[in-house]
Amino acid sequence: METERFILREILESDAQDIFELDSDPEVHTYLGNKPIKSIEEAQGIVNYIREQYKENGIGRWAVIDKKTHEFLGWSGLKYEKVLRKNFPYYDVGYRLKKQYWGKGVATETAVAALAYGFQKLHLPEIYAAAHVENIASNKILQKIGMKFIETFECDGVLNNWYKIERPEEPIKKT
Numbered sequence: 001m002e003t004e005r006f007i008l009r010e011i012l013e014s015d016a017q018d019i020f021e022l023d024s025d026p027e028v029h030t031y032l033g034n035k036p037i038k039s040i041e042e043a044q045g046i047v048n049y050i051r052e053q054y055k056e057n058g059i060g061r062w063a064v065i066d067k068k069t070h071e072f073l074g075w076s077g078l079k080y081e082k083v084l085r086k087n088f089p090y091y092d093v094g095y096r097l098k099k100q101y102w103g104k105g106v107a108t109e110t111a112v113a114a115l116a117y118g119f120q121k122l123h124l125p126e127i128y129a130a131a132h133v134e135n136i137a138s139n140k141i142l143q144k145i146g147m148k149f150i151e152t153f154e155c156d157g158v159l160n161n162w163y164k165i166e167r168p169e170e171p172i173k174k175t
């Protein structure tokens with residue numbers, strides 16, 4: 001998949017070093033349970049976990065690659081989420097970027113493309129998302145891409161906002 005500025009592709013085994021840089025940063029993990037990874041082996045485990053989801057669920061997060069520089073910025077996209085909400089498996093939209101790429105609209109641009117893919121290619125009736133209540137950037141993005149706040153819920157002692165978007169009548173235009 002591509003947007004104006006980015007290529008969205010499967011995460012590959014060769015991305016382990018980039019995943020390590022992303023997930024070992026404590027700031028990236030501020031609203032993700034504060035458990036940054038410590039080793040390249042953990043990063044390889046994350047890559048394998050995501051690649052298993054491609055096989056099992058037909059979808060998983062995508063690597064975000066800058067078209068101009070070919071840099072790996074982080075990941076964005078859809079995941080079939082079976083654990084977060086008890087007894088309610090759902091398609092989740094999410095994003096995680098290396099800190100040096102924050103504040104440039106990367107998450108918004110790629111999340112819009114992920115919604116378009118979910119509705120137009122996977123024909124999903126609805127897509128959901130969850131964000132820590134204090135994660136201002138993430139809550140702002142979810143609202144900006146048209147998701148509607150439904151409720152807050154608790155997970156591991158943390159309050160999250162829960163959002164939903166239904167498939168629109170007109171196809172979503174990705175940039």
Ligand SMILES: CC(C)(COP(=O)(O)OP(=O)(O)OC[C@H]1O[C@@H](n2cnc3c(N)ncnc32)[C@H](O)[C@@H]1OP(=O)(O)O)[C@@H](O)C(=O)NCCC(=O)NCCS
Nearest residue numbers: 028095096097102103104105106107108131136137138140
């Ligand atoms: C969340 C994250 C993906 C955002 O990526 P990004 O590419 O910087 O996001 P965008 O630039 O598309 O949009 C962020 C929006 O939040 C706003 N924002 C960010 N921090 C803010 C703050 N502290 N107060 C108010 N607004 C803020 C930005 O101004 C922007 O809004 P705008 O487009 O109206 O200007 C990135 O910060 C990240 O990877 N964080 C760590 C992982 C994470 O928390 N993931 C989400 C889990 S739910």
